[in-house]
Amino acid sequence: xxxxxxxxxxTTSDLPAVHELDALVFSEGSCFEFAEDQERDVRLRxxxxxxxxxxxxxxxxxxxxxxxxxxxERLQDERDLPTVPVLPTSVFKRTLVTSDAGGQVVRTxxxxxxxxxxxxxxxxxxTLQRLLGSVRVGLRLLDANEDTDADDAQIINLxxxxxxxxxxxxxxxxxxxEIISETGHYVVDGRLDLAGAAxxxxxxxxxxxxxxxxxxxVFVCALAAYLTERRISVDGSNITxxxxxxxxxxxxxDGPTFTRTAxxxxxxxxxxxxxxxxxxxxxxxxxxxxxxxxKHAPPWLYPxxxxxRLEPLSDGEPGLLSYxxxxxxxxxxxxxxxxxxxxxxxxxxxxxxxxLVEITRRLDGPADAGCALKMQDRFDLGEASP
Amino acid sequence: xxxxxxxSDQLVAYTGDGSRVVVxxxxxxxxxxxxxxxxxxxxxxxxxxxxIAAYLVANGALVYRFDPVRHPGLSDGNVGSFSLxxxxxxxxxxxxxxxxxxxxxxxxxxxxxxxxxxAVRLATRGSGFARLVLLVGVVDYxxxxxxxxxxxYSTWTIDELPxxxxxxxxxxxxxxxxxxxxxxxxxxxxxxxIDLLSVRVPVINFVSVSDEWVDAEQVxxxxxxxxxxxxxxxxxxxxxHRISANPVALRTLLRMLTTVALCPQDRIAEVVATQDDLxxxxxPGFDELVTLTVQExxxxxxxxxxxxxxxxxxxx
Ligand SMILES: [Zn+2]
Numbered sequence: 001x002x003x004x005x006x007x008x009x010x011t012t013s014d015l016p017a018v019h020e021l022d023a024l025v026f027s028e029g030s031c032f033e034f035a036e037d038q039e040r041d042v043r044l045r046x047x048x049x050x051x052x053x054x055x056x057x058x059x060x061x062x063x064x065x066x067x068x069x070x071x072x073e074r075l076q077d078e079r080d081l082p083t084v085p086v087l088p089t090s091v092f093k094r095t096l097v098t099s100d101a102g103g104q105v106v107r108t109x110x111x112x113x114x115x116x117x118x119x120x121x122x123x124x125x126x127t128l129q130r131l132l133g134s135v136r137v138g139l140r141l142l143d144a145n146e147d148t149d150a151d152d153a154q155i156i157n158l159x160x161x162x163x164x165x166x167x168x169x170x171x172x173x174x175x176x177x178e179i180i181s182e183t184g185h186y187v188v189d190g191r192l193d194l195a196g197a198a199x200x201x202x203x204x205x206x207x208x209x210x211x212x213x214x215x216x217x218v219f220v221c222a223l224a225a226y227l228t229e230r231r232i233s234v235d236g237s238n239i240t241x242x243x244x245x246x247x248x249x250x251x252x253x254d255g256p257t258f259t260r261t262a263x264x265x266x267x268x269x270x271x272x273x274x275x276x277x278x279x280x281x282x283x284x285x286x287x288x289x290x291x292x293x294x295k296h297a298p299p300w301l302y303p304x305x306x307x308x309r310l311e312p313l314s315d316g317e318p319g320l321l322s323y324x325x326x327x328x329x330x331x332x333x334x335x336x337x338x339x340x341x342x343x344x345x346x347x348x349x350x351x352x353x354x355x356l357v358e359i360t361r362r363l364d365g366p367a368d369a370g371c372a373l374k375m376q377d378r379f380d381l382g383e384a385s386p
Numbered sequence: 387x388x389x390x391x392x393x394s395d396q397l398v399a400y401t402g403d404g405s406r407v408v409v410x411x412x413x414x415x416x417x418x419x420x421x422x423x424x425x426x427x428x429x430x431x432x433x434x435x436x437x438i439a440a441y442l443v444a445n446g447a448l449v450y451r452f453d454p455v456r457h458p459g460l461s462d463g464n465v466g467s468f469s470l471x472x473x474x475x476x477x478x479x480x481x482x483x484x485x486x487x488x489x490x491x492x493x494x495x496x497x498x499x500x501x502x503x504x505a506v507r508l509a510t511r512g513s514g515f516a517r518l519v520l521l522v523g524v525v526d527y528x529x530x531x532x533x534x535x536x537x538x539y540s541t542w543t544i545d546e547l548p549x550x551x552x553x554x555x556x557x558x559x560x561x562x563x564x565x566x567x568x569x570x571x572x573x574x575x576x577x578x579x580i581d582l583l584s585v586r587v588p589v590i591n592f593v594s595v596s597d598e599w600v601d602a603e604q605v606x607x608x609x610x611x612x613x614x615x616x617x618x619x620x621x622x623x624x625x626x627h628r629i630s631a632n633p634v635a636l637r638t639l640l641r642m643l644t645t646v647a648l649c650p651q652d653r654i655a656e657v658v659a660t661q662d663d664l665x666x667x668x669x670p671g672f673d674e675l676v677t678l679t680v681q682e683x684x685x686x687x688x689x690x691x692x693x694x695x696x697x698x699x700x701x702x
Binding site (some may be wrong): 016128178291318 | 608609610613618621623639657661670671676683684
């Protein structure tokens, strides 16, 4: 690795190679531009390396791999990926799943909510850095990251600051949007400050730069209701709304109603200015919706569906959503969760790569529904409860 | 949880023509192990150098960073009249400030990209810097400009130049750049070799093998020829000119950079050669670096607003 070449007073050496996965997660260009076969090859390689790592470092995952008689050498082709053993996310509620032996974990994150058991997910520096990398990659689908003029954008976060989010994953991930530009956080001490958020939105809509409103759909609805009730008119031609947190199980918040409400109240040009993002505490990558309304997995992530016996299903078949995410170092992120959905076969008409995930609904009952609803439980909605 | 340990005081240095250079000085918790003047490349403001500053300060350096004049940021002048000399004059002013505040200490320069070329020039004047640590340091100014602009304007006559040029998204006057290149002989590779021959202090350049702006092989050739003192090249495996895009790679780089910037001079060779055994250094964490980015961006904005308010008040 180190080559020492003394020739006169010149000494040279090489820093160790960067893992292919990091080159991908932190690429400066868009990593959604791979040709399909190239994307498949890269994904297979980075996932194979990650499976090998966790099979070695996580006793719990090693046990699962052994029981299944699985070996990494089996992974020769993308079609082999469904054979990788996965952990039901309920396991994260019962035990601390970790691949960390050396005390590298900087924080253990919790799923949000007050009902039932919480998931515990330990993350180290590299895992967090890659999560942030995936946020940035996702934002490229919105043509927004800190390298563009978005540095002058205004961000209205209908969530807590990173400090206030603490170890609660959902608020923490949303707050990371502040990396791209100056951000106002409007959940303070557990209370959504609708007046503050509305004033910021109105101010931002008069500015020339872009503005982003970020938050769970229930809070965006609350903001829309507040603006409408107070007759605060907003010309949102420069506004993009990014929602996240899971919400389809909330009957009052079906997609078309939400879209209409938000477009009207915020003065958005069209539905492409509303983008939904998906993540859950056990998953270390973010899936962002493109202009065509599809959720793109970043190229390193392999999403798929499984039946109730956790057997793999083909693309297009509805089932439990399952992910192979190689970006986590401190825990094995090969999971099958509670959400129902399907993988849309083929490439997206928007031209970007990545597998396409359609999330139909959460499996859990209302008491354990999406993070956004839990946030609604946790936080006082203020004067404009939807 | 996430408070940043990096505190910066804002100071002002002045260039020879009286222009204000705004400086952020960050002190370590205990007695400094060394003084570093940290210079960003073209279009990099001092707030973009926060992570490097945090590493250096966490390991005991007293760090001065700045926004150059005629450059984006808090200092005097507009990027429209950018020249390499304006960057060099700013670096010189901050070096003098650092020396004045720390008598008997010769600062180490940590300079990125174009600022590296200026640091090399300043170090030819004898009393410049104790050491130059260059991050993707430009060694062939003409070539780098040609790469960034798609055309080598130094071969044009001044009358043929377009009204404006755009470098890294910044609109500049090509005449200012062209005249400065000619008059100050920043030149190409040859001029850097000539400068380096009279630089006696150690020079370490971190170069990226896939850099479109700085050719790693060319750096090696120039460093062999310009051997006025110890020369070191550390090759980065991945990434383009802006290595900061990859924090995982950046971390390895910053460990090495921090160590070579602060170690005793007779240890540099060993550190460069045996990087596997880098001493354990203090490292700022993920949350701290995110917090720092956010806080320094807000601070820059607040300073820019208050200085705009001051200057409009003066007009009234
Ligand atoms: Zn798409």
